[in-house]
Amino acid sequence: MTQKLRYATPIILREVNLHTEGTLLAGSVVDNSNVTSVGQKIDEYDFSQTTFNHDWENAN
Amino acid sequence: MKRLITILMLASISLMMLTSCETPLHPDGRAVKFTARSNGASTKTAYSGEDGSYAIIAWQENDKIRIFSPKNADGVITGPSETVPDGSTFGYYFADYGLTDFRLSGHEHTASLKLAENNANGLTWTTAGGTTTFYSIYPTSVPINSSGSNLRAVVTIPNAQSGQINVAPGNITAISSLPLVAKQTANSGDAVNLRFNPAFSAFEFHLKSASGALTLNSFELSTASDAYITGTYYDDLTADDNMYVTGAASTQEENCRKAVSINFPSGTVINESQEVFFTLFALPVDLDQMTIKINFTTASGNTKSRSLALKQNSQWINFPATHKARITGLALDEGGESWKL
Numbered sequence: 001m002t003q004k005l006r007y008a009t010p011i012i013l014r015e016v017n018l019h020t021e022g023t024l025l026a027g028s029v030v031d032n033s034n035v036t037s038v039g040q041k042i043d044e045y046d047f048s049q050t051t052f053n054h055d056w057e058n059a060n
Numbered sequence: 061m062k063r064l065i066t067i068l069m070l071a072s073i074s075l076m077m078l079t080s081c082e083t084p085l086h087p088d089g090r091a092v093k094f095t096a097r098s099n100g101a102s103t104k105t106a107y108s109g110e111d112g113s114y115a116i117i118a119w120q121e122n123d124k125i126r127i128f129s130p131k132n133a134d135g136v137i138t139g140p141s142e143t144v145p146d147g148s149t150f151g152y153y154f155a156d157y158g159l160t161d162f163r164l165s166g167h168e169h170t171a172s173l174k175l176a177e178n179n180a181n182g183l184t185w186t187t188a189g190g191t192t193t194f195y196s197i198y199p200t201s202v203p204i205n206s207s208g209s210n211l212r213a214v215v216t217i218p219n220a221q222s223g224q225i226n227v228a229p230g231n232i233t234a235i236s237s238l239p240l241v242a243k244q245t246a247n248s249g250d251a252v253n254l255r256f257n258p259a260f261s262a263f264e265f266h267l268k269s270a271s272g273a274l275t276l277n278s279f280e281l282s283t284a285s286d287a288y289i290t291g292t293y294y295d296d297l298t299a300d301d302n303m304y305v306t307g308a309a310s311t312q313e314e315n316c317r318k319a320v321s322i323n324f325p326s327g328t329v330i331n332e333s334q335e336v337f338f339t340l341f342a343l344p345v346d347l348d349q350m351t352i353k354i355n356f357t358t359a360s361g362n363t364k365s366r367s368l369a370l371k372q373n374s375q376w377i378n379f380p381a382t383h384k385a386r387i388t389g390l391a392l393d394e395g396g397e398s399w400k401l
Contacts, residue, residue, distance in 0.1 A: 035254045038257055041380075
């Protein structure tokens with residue numbers, strides 16, 4: 001004869017609502033969250049080099 | 061009776077302490093962190109030195125950012141016309157965060173997030189499983205709205221700029237409207253590291269004279285191409301996978317211009333050894349067919365305007381979007397007598 005055992009998982013904190021003054025706050029878990037500013041790539045153009053244009057022109 | 065009152069008081073105090081010290085728990089059982097709102101927080105883009113071929117754009121003390129997601133706390137993707145918990149019909153969930161624990165690695169500046177209370181309408185990070193995509197644009201002064209199903213940022217690169225003349229490139233600060241944008245899709249429970257890329261281009265000019273002392277009056281950078289240099293553009297964040305990293309074009313522009321100019325302070329003089337340097341900012345689009353024009357006064361009192369096409373090997377230089385072009389070695393040639401006005 002096989003006897004079946006039944007287990008019930010305890011229900012803990014299943015229904016937790018977070019309110020403050022009637023407004024639902026973000027359910028945010030931010031423990032592992034970062035923001036990174038990656039910077040801006042700099043491209044160099046040296047107009048003292050002969051390959052660059054040196055022909056200044058009159059302008060209005 | 062006195063004893064009863066004492067017992068009731070002690071019981072009340074104990075209840076208050078129990079309530080105030082309780083750490084609120086999220087439905088998934090993890091702790092939710094609330095920190096004080098950082099009053100007076102300001103955000104602005106600022107250069108903060110350089111590392112190799114990158115300009116460092118560091119977070120500032122008291123910075124805050126706003127992060128958006130189209131998923132609500134039940135993992136449901138909302139639409140622009142749906143009502144979110146704060147009663148608006150914005151359609152995207154958001155929360156504001158302060159920044160803390162700053163650290164610099166090479167040219168990347170990282171900070172940890174701390175939730176700024178109340179400035180939120182239900183943004184969720186991990187509750188529903190699956191993946192969630194987060195968006196952010198910095199600084200928080202950039203207007204955000206929705207267009208169709210898209211999250212839209214209204215970004216302005218100023219038509220009127222100061223050039224921040226002779227301010228060391230690494231010390232240019234308080235660029236209030238220049239945006240950084242970030243997007244990341246994360247699996248539930250994963251660490252989220254939003255990486256912010258510039259959504260603007262920069263041009264840094266170093267100018268001296270090839271003709272003795274010259275007094276500078278004004279400088280103009282213009283393009284003959286179809287692109288615009290400054291103005292207001294709409295960036296539909298959720299429709300743009302590249303988020304300007306590769307120079308995607310804006311979806312719409314208004315009040316845009318093909319030239320940007322600055323006036324020099326009175327008495328700004330250059331010669332063969334003394335240069336002036338300044339920085340102008342532009343829309344995050346590839347730019348070419350660029351010309352500079354300088355108005356100046358010679359030592360003999362003649363006022364002239366001279367221009368130079370930005371070419372290399374007789375070809376227009378293509379300046380990639382979102383980069384900073386550092387243009388050095390410019391030697392203004394005042395020209396011969398025939399150029400005098």
